[in-house]
Amino acid sequence: MELLSLRGNHVYRQPLVDPATQSVLCWNGEAWKIANELVSGNDTEHVFDLFLSSANSNAHQAIGRMAGAVASISGPFAFVFYDAVHARLFYSRDCLGRRSLLQGVDEDGSLKICSLCDGSSSTHFQEVGCEGVYMIDLKAQRGPSVDSTEAYKITILPWSSDPLPKAGHIKNPIPPMNMSVPQEQPPLLGLETPFVQELQSRLHQSLALRIKNVPEPPGYIQGQSAKIAVLFSGGLDCSLLARLSHDILPVNEPIDLLNVAFENPRVAAAAVANLKQRNSSSTPPSLPEPTSIYEACPDRITGRSAHAELQRRCPGRTWRFVAIDVPYTETLAHRDSVKRLMRPHNTEMDLSIACALYFASRGQGTISASSYITTARVLLSGLGADELFAGYGRHGVAFARAGFPGLVSEIHLDVSRLGQRNLGRDDRVLSHWGRETRFPYLDEDFVGWVLRAPVWEKCGFGLAVPESEAEAQTLAGVDAEKMALRLVALRLGLGSIAREKKRAIQFGARTAKMEKGKTKGTDALS
Numbered sequence: 001m002e003l004l005s006l007r008g009n010h011v012y013r014q015p016l017v018d019p020a021t022q023s024v025l026c027w028n029g030e031a032w033k034i035a036n037e038l039v040s041g042n043d044t045e046h047v048f049d050l051f052l053s054s055a056n057s058n059a060h061q062a063i064g065r066m067a068g069a070v071a072s073i074s075g076p077f078a079f080v081f082y083d084a085v086h087a088r089l090f091y092s093r094d095c096l097g098r099r100s101l102l103q104g105v106d107e108d109g110s111l112k113i114c115s116l117c118d119g120s121s122s123t124h125f126q127e128v129g130c131e132g133v134y135m136i137d138l139k140a141q142r143g144p145s146v147d148s149t150e151a152y153k154i155t156i157l158p159w160s161s162d163p164l165p166k167a168g169h170i171k172n173p174i175p176p177m178n179m180s181v182p183q184e185q186p187p188l189l190g191l192e193t194p195f196v197q198e199l200q201s202r203l204h205q206s207l208a209l210r211i212k213n214v215p216e217p218p219g220y221i222q223g224q225s226a227k228i229a230v231l232f233s234g235g236l237d238c239s240l241l242a243r244l245s246h247d248i249l250p251v252n253e254p255i256d257l258l259n260v261a262f263e264n265p266r267v268a269a270a271a272v273a274n275l276k277q278r279n280s281s282s283t284p285p286s287l288p289e290p291t292s293i294y295e296a297c298p299d300r301i302t303g304r305s306a307h308a309e310l311q312r313r314c315p316g317r318t319w320r321f322v323a324i325d326v327p328y329t330e331t332l333a334h335r336d337s338v339k340r341l342m343r344p345h346n347t348e349m350d351l352s353i354a355c356a357l358y359f360a361s362r363g364q365g366t367i368s369a370s371s372y373i374t375t376a377r378v379l380l381s382g383l384g385a386d387e388l389f390a391g392y393g394r395h396g397v398a399f400a401r402a403g404f405p406g407l408v409s410e411i412h413l414d415v416s417r418l419g420q421r422n423l424g425r426d427d428r429v430l431s432h433w434g435r436e437t438r439f440p441y442l443d444e445d446f447v448g449w450v451l452r453a454p455v456w457e458k459c460g461f462g463l464a465v466p467e468s469e470a471e472a473q474t475l476a477g478v479d480a481e482k483m484a485l486r487l488v489a490l491r492l493g494l495g496s497i498a499r500e501k502k503r504a505i506q507f508g509a510r511t512a513k514m515e516k517g518k519t520k521g522t523d524a525l526s
Contacts, residue, residue, distance in 0.1 A: 016048050022084040023052060028099050028115055029077025030438075032209050036074070047073065051090075055083040062086055063135070064167055067157050070133055071171040074444050078128070080113050092133040093424070095159050095172055096442055100424040100431075101128040102344070111136075111152060116428055117343040125344050130419030132158035132170055173444040177412050177451045181404040186456035188464045189483055190471065195457040196487045199450075200244075203488070206443035207241060208248050210380070217375045222252070226320065229256035229376035231360050231437070234302030236482060237382025237391075239310070239497045240489055241440060245380070246314045254318035256374045257307055260360040261297035262511050263328040294325040298503055306497050313493045322372055324365035331355060331511075339525065341428045348523045350422070352511040354429045361430045361437070377435050383423075384441035387414040388450045389482040390459040391502050396481065399461040407462075408455050415451065418442070459483050 016025045031043035039046050050072070054065035062083065076098030080091040091113050093101045100115045104125035117125045128134065133156070140153045160169035161176050189196060214227045228249065230242045245255055294300055300323070307321040335351070342354040363374035386392050390411055398410035430437040440446070456463060460483035466472035477499040478486045489498035 012042060012044050014044070016044065018048070018052055018084075021052070021055070023055060024080075024082040024084070025051060026080045027077065028101075029079065029094070030075040030436075031073050031077065032443075033074035035072040043075075047077075047079070051081050051083075055085045059086050062088075063157070066090060066135075067133065067165075067168060067170045070157075071165075071173070074173065076439070076442075078115065087138040089136040089138060090133055091128065093128055093130050095130055095174055095419060096444075096447075097127075097130040097419045097421065097423045098427065098439060098442060100427040102126065102424075103128050117340065127344070127424050130159075132156045173448065174418075175448050175451055177408075177415050178454050179408055179412065180454050181408060182454070182456055182462075186454075186463050188466060188471070188475075189457070189460060189487055191474065191487055191491055193457070193484075193487070195453060196484050196491070199484050200488045200491060202446055202449055203240070203440060204244050204247065206440040206446040207244050207380075209443070210438040210440055211245060211248060211378065214378050217377050220375065224254065225375040226254045226256040227376055228253075228378050228380065229258050229322075229363060229374045229435075230380045231357075231382070232257035232259050232303055232306070232321075233299040233503070234259070234304070234306035234497075234500065235299075235382070235503065236485060236489060236497055236500050237385040237441065238380070239306045239494060239500075240485060240492070241380045241382055242306075242310060242319075243314070243489070243492050243494055246310075246317050251316045254320055256320045256322055256363070256376050257303070257310075258322050258324060258360050258363055258365070258374065258379070259300060259303035260324040260326065260356055260365075261294040261300045262326045262331060262355070262359075263293055264511070265328050267293075292325075294323070302500060302503075306494075306500070309494055309496050320367055320372070320374075322363065322365040322367060322374060324359055324362070326355075326359045330359075334358065337432075338429065341432055342425045345422065345425045346525050348525065350425060351525060353422075354425065355511045357426055357429045358432065361435055362433050363435070379430065379435050379437045381437050381439050382441060383421075383426075383439050384418070384447070385482060385485060386502065387411070387418060387421075388441065388447065388458070389485050390455070390461070390480075391482040393481075393502070395459070396461065404455065404462060407459075411455060418447075457484065 014026055016027070017023070025044070025048045027044045027047055029043070031039050031047050033039060034046060034050060050069045051066065054069045055062050057065055062085070070092065076094050076096070078093045078099035078101035080089070082089050091101065093099055102114055102117060102125040104112050106112060113128070135155045135157060136152045137155070157168050157170055159172040160166070161172050162169070165171050211228050217225060217227065219225070228245060230238050230245070232238050232242065242255060242257060249255065303321065307319060310319050335355070338351065338354050338358050341358070342350050361379060363376065366372060390407065395407060395410055399407040402409075427437070450458065460478070460480035466475055474490070478490070479499070479501070481502060486498040
């Protein structure tokens with residue numbers, strides 16, 4: 001077993017075994033807080049002590065105490081805990097599913113729980129759901145069977161939104177969404193709107209929790225080596241994380257911006273055909289095309305632009321733009337590895353997204369034509385912002401079709417599916433290179449605060465028009481999607497980034513539809 005230790009001053013070999021009871025813990029996560037108290041040192045040790053304490057009671061009370069223990073943990077996690085005192089097995093992912101955990105049953109009926117599919121067996125794996133904590137009472141085991149639900153008596157301790165959950169339920173840290181709609185036209189959002197100001201502060205707090213006190217990577221050289229890297233398309237969400245990181249980290253600490261672009265043979269062939277057609281026509285030549293197929297990728301263009309804006313606004317910082325160019329031959333060479341990592345997911349869209357994340361997290365590219373591999377072991381992702389702040393095009397469609405009720409309903413659908421957002425797949429792919437990805441927009445406290453706010457404070461659909469020319473000029477080009485986040489970007493001096501359009505990663509990096517243009521994202525891989 002390989003461990004990536006980023007907390008505390010020593011490494012705990014896993015699984016952890018309690019010598020007194022023989023209880024066992026396998027932990028993959030980051031407990032940022034326990035019972036709202038910041039966790040210092042090694043979080044695995046704290047979690048093990050917490051679970052052991054829960055088991056130190058009678059059989060009936062132990063279940064309730066275990067539910068309370070899990071509810072007290074803030075942060076991404078997946079775990080398997082064997083309570084040897086009561087012969088029970090508990091396993092779970094956090095309520096947002098930010099860490100990978102799979103389960104499957106062998107031909108002989110043996111249950112397997114793991115972070116990654118076991119490619120050497122015929123076991124059919126599936127993602128462990130995010131409905132709650134799974135519990136198997138080993139004393140009540142029924143015997144071997146092909147179906148895991150028949151072979152083992154599995155009980156789910158479900159997440160509950162009740163302030164005082166009933167016995168055997170776990171208090172969900174994510175509250176119900178505010179479903180209210182305005183009775184009259186809401187006021188326009190501005191740079192000094194209280195929600196926008198607090199949003200900047202809350203996002204800063206979430207980010208600081210994830211990037212402060214990161215250990216020095218092997219071979220660390222102060223002022224040269226990076227501890228933090230951003231998965232960087234140049235879009236609004238990741239650029240905000242980069243800009244706020246500047247306010248948190250020492251100014252002499254470089255920040256790496258990992259920008260991936262792919263050679264897409266289908267797009268390249270279309271470009272060649274288009275160029276031939278233009279050259280054969282009588283139309284006067286236009287501006288020259290970019291010389292590199294990688295530099296022509298949409299995410300490379302926006303990435304370069306956002307990098308330049310960060311350099312202008314924060315000139316004292318070393319911002320390293322790592323251009324990760326992936327030839328088609330290299331994509332093919334690694335495709336089987338990517339498919340293995342993303343299993344049991346098996347669609348064209350899964351592969352397109354997973355390829356982009358796989359090569360981005362490898363962190364191997366060039367800086368000004370010189371080869372470079374990032375030293376950062378902590379990566380930042382902007383995932384979650386689109387769901388929370390109405391960042392998808394369909395949110396605008398929903399508002400145009402059904403007004404605020406339609407918009408609220410569409411956002412609620414996204415928020416309710418956050419736990420099924422394929423974060424387990426992403427975790428398996430991103431962690432392959434020995435790096436950990438952190439999601440500041442998916443911090444429980446941050447998500448809860450955003451969900452409690454009414455929809456008209458988060459996006460700009462249906463708001464009043466600017467009352468002054470100065471206000472209109474400030475907001476010119478600022479889209480309604482994720483308007484509150486765009487205003488935070490404006491407050492931080494990122495005018496161009498605040499006006500950047502949303503683009504899906506598989507299209508921005510050009511991993512989608514590499515061979516055939518008519519494939520659907522939902523098509524199963526052959």
